Amino acid sequence: MSMHLLLTVLAVGVGAQEVYITKTGGSARPHCTAPIDSPSYFFQPFSFTLNETVRYATSVPSLTTTRKYGPAPTDALKHFTTRLSTTTWGSWLPGHTAVAASDTADPYGQAAWSSMWLSADLQNYTTTGIYSTTVSPTPVPRKELVLPPADYFSPTDCYDFPKDFVFGVAGSAAQIEGAVGLEGRSPSLLEKLIADDPMGVEYYSFTIPWTRILPFALPGTPVNKQAIDHYNDLIDTVLDAGMQPVVTMLHFDSPLLFFAGDNITRHPDIGFNNAGYQNETFVDAFVNYGKVLLTHFADRVPIWITFNEPLLYSFNFQGVDNVVHAHSRIYHFYHDELKGSGKIGIKFNDNFGVPKDPKNASHVAAANRFQELQLGFFANPIFLGKHLHEEYVGFLRHRPLHCDSRIPADGGVDACASNTSTANSLFPYCVKQETTNRYGWNIGYRSDSYVYITPTYLREYLFDIYNTWRHPVFVSEFGFPVYSEATKDLPDQLFDSPRSIYYLSFMSEILKSIYEDGVHVMGALAWSFVDNWEFGDYAQQFGIQAVNRTTQQRHYKKSFFDLVDFVKTRQPKQ
CATH class of the missing domain: 3.20.20.80 (Glycosidases)
Structure with a gap:
């Protein structure tokens, strides 16, 4: 179709991505390319000069x-x-x-x-x-x-x-x-x-x-x-x-x-x-x-x-x-x-x-699986003409679809994804959704x-x-x-x-x-x-x-x- x-x-956007902090610290000033000269100070008469521009x-x-x-x-x-x-x-x-x-x-x-x-x-x-x-x-x-x-x-x-x-x-x-x-x-x-x-x-x-x-x-x-x-x-x-x-x-x-x-x-x-x-x-x-x-x-x-x-x-x-x-x-x-x-x-x-740690293969796999489940159920058949993965079809026929936000099962996302039994309440997403990065900061202004x-x-x-x-x-x-x-x-x-x-x-x-x-x-x-x-x-x-x-x-x-x-x-x- x-x-x-x-x-x-x-x-x-849920999850977080890795933050890199430079050794020098401080904020970059991409538009300031020339060194700033030492200031000079002087007195002047005062007047109100800030006039609002009305649009x-x-x-x-x-x-x-x-x-x-x-x-x-x-x-x-x-x-x-x-x-x-x-x-x-x-x-x-x-x-x-x-x-x-x-x-x-x-x-x-x-x-x-x-x-x-x-x-x-x-x-x-x-x-x-x-x-x-x-x-x-x-x-x-x-x-x-x-x-x-x-x-x-x-x-x-x-x-x-x-x-x-x-x-x-x-x-x-x-x-x-x-x-x-x-x-x-x-x-x-x-x-x-x-x-x-x-x-x-x-x-x-x-x-x-x-x-x-x-x-x-x-x-x-x-x-x-x-x-x-x-x-x-x-x-x-x-x-x-x-x-x-x-x-x-x-x-x-x-x-x-x-x-x-x-x-x-x-x-x-x-x-x-x-x-x-x-x-x-x-x-x-x-x-x-x-x-x-x-x-x-x-x-x-x-x-x-x-x-x-x-x-x-x-x-x-x-x-x-x-x-x-x-x-x-x-x-x-x-x-x-x-x-x-x-x-x-x-x-x-x-x-x-997004993977909380992009260097962790299990985190990357979890992020990819999350995207696939969030959109793939509908987007794959509608936009790519692809049938649903047999794993998902079997799951959807017998169990309700929901997203559990608890920690993945022991062994990582792959182990969780392979365990399709009803006892595995994390299936099918098998991810933990968080809104803080690996350093504890919120991913953005709340x-x-x-x-x-x-x-x-x-x-x-x-x-x-x-x-x-x-x-x-x-x-x-x-x-x-x-x-x-x-x-x-x-x-x-x-x-x-x-x-x-x-x-x-x-x-x-x-x-x-x-x-x-x-x-x-x-x-x-x-x-x-x-x-x-x-x-x-x-x-x-x-x-x-x-x-x-x-x-x-x-x-x-x-x-x-x-x-x-x-x-x-x-x-x-x-």
């Missing part, structure tokens, strides 16, 4: 023409073998116990739709979402577009971004729209599992909830007309603002109907025990859902992503196999039948493991979460991905939640220098990766465009905008201006 791009999520942020210009990436919906719908019917349903609001409906004989009527919310018994669903529809934008006051004071140190690269480099921001429906039972959306996995409660960029990445488009999820069930209208509106709004849309089909929010009973748990190590991916009807249902999206929106969307981070959900061979086949069928429908001219890929989560500022590891990471799977790399989510930001007053939240350092250093390393390492990095999307609900937690603020969840008032953070300014000042010369 061939692909046009490899989409991968950048979260953190204002500007929005990207509206598009003068809209490029088409596929056939119009009326033509694309001809590729369905059965006619798609559309309908509308009502809304489900917190606290409802019953909805009067007389159409009980209709398997897809209002009564059937309401029964999904009633039977789900969603104790965690207590509020409506923050956003439920698109609205006319409110002009940003000019005073809020003044660029913040510059940091003293800044990147020293001398490169411009390629003309086709994709730069933008990202968000997801579940984390922005919230647990929304409005306009026909039915329950998804996240409502069951999680307990709770003018941008200057050229691309906006968002997700579309499966249960909003197809409340009954399966092929042959009605399409929600209100959902189609909503995302037509959103896509057109993005285009009108001068941006391009990037759409993810499935971002953790699988339809709840794929899950039997209440035997759904959150895995302590890597994610959710999502049996839905192993459901025998999953592939056909997902492909049908993907086709509905493509036939309605592919004409205006240049980049599509099928799955977001499937490793967190595919706990056995059937789950991995279903994701690979579903992705492949959608890919071929888009390119072979619709003749789409955009790009379509899959988004992986991945921590990059955030409020698991993220570290590790630009050096990023460049090595991109090099490894590109040269292993031989497809362009898209850093489709990367962001930094500043430590304790949620506890600070608003002015201190907005002056988020650690996040600026994170973005600017990572983007500078991306440029070096492109020009010095020959890696085809096709783009980068900042996570996220606004402080959001980070799967049960509002305190981990990844956003480059602060948001008041009561008033919906938003404020740009320093990192927003710094990141956009960094990219805009490195545009290719005309």
Whole structure:
């Protein structure tokens, strides 16, 4: 199976690499080549000479023409073998116990739709979402577009971004729209599992909830007309603002109907025990859902992503196999039948493991095995046409996939890897994941979460991905939640220098990766465009905008201006 791009999520670099300390010590000064003469001292009259240079942020210009990436919906719908019917349903609001409906004989009527919310018994669903529809934008006051004071140190690269480099921001429906039972959306996995409660960029990445488009999820069930209208509106709004849309089909929010009973748990190590991916009807249902999206929106969307981070959900061979086949069928429908001219890929989560001691062969073997397991399950068959290694197939058929972070078994990683018995709880990763180097230092500046500022590891990471799977790399989510930001007053939240350092250093390393390492990095999307609900937690603020969840008032953070300014000042010369 061939692909046009490899989409991968950048979260953190784990492990550490060896540090070399010179005998002379001190910091190098690469730009100071001439000896410094002895200073001379003298008196002068004092005057205030430090005047601020005021610069204002500007929005990207509206598009003068809209490029088409596929056939119009009326033509694309001809590729369905059965006619798609559309309908509308009502809304489900917190606290409802019953909805009067007389159409009980209709398997897809209002009564059937309401029964999904009633039977789900969603104790965690207590509020409506923050956003439920698109609205006319409110002009940003000019005073809020003044660029913040510059940091003293800044990147020293001398490169411009390629003309086709994709730069933008990202968000997801579940984390922005919230647990929304409005306009026909039915329950998804996240409502069951999680307990709770003018941008200057050229691309906006968002997700579309499966249960909003197809409340009954399966092929042959009605399409929600209100959902189609909503995302037509959103896509057109993005285009009108001068941006391009990037759409993810499935971002953790699988339809709840794929899950039997209440035997759904959150895995302590890597994610959710999502049996839905192993459901025998999953592939056909997902492909049908993907086709509905493509036939309605592919004409205006240049980049599509099928799955977001499937490793967190595919706990056995059937789950991995279903994701690979579903992705492949959608890919071929888009390119072979619709003749789409955009790009379509899959988004992986991945921590990059490096050997703690690169001179230790067992450490190197552990790092290589870690990479192979993190990405190889999906990337090998999709991008290289390679079957899964028989060792992994046998393991996935009989044991759940998880990553244990304890010390390898006696004898090193090879001994652990050869012991496939259920008694070996370290299998299959057989590694110890740490975030300190061999001298005890953290690998980088720590955030409020698991993220570290590790630009050096990023460049090595991109090099490894590109040269292993031989497809362009898209850093489709990367962001930094500043430590304790949620506890600070608003002015201190907005002056988020650690996040600026994170973005600017990572983007500078991306440029070096492109020009010095020959890696085809096709783009980068900042996570996220606004402080959001980070799967049960509002305190981990990844956003480059602060948001008041009561008033919906938003404020740009320093990192927003710094990141956009960094990219805009490195545009290719005309």
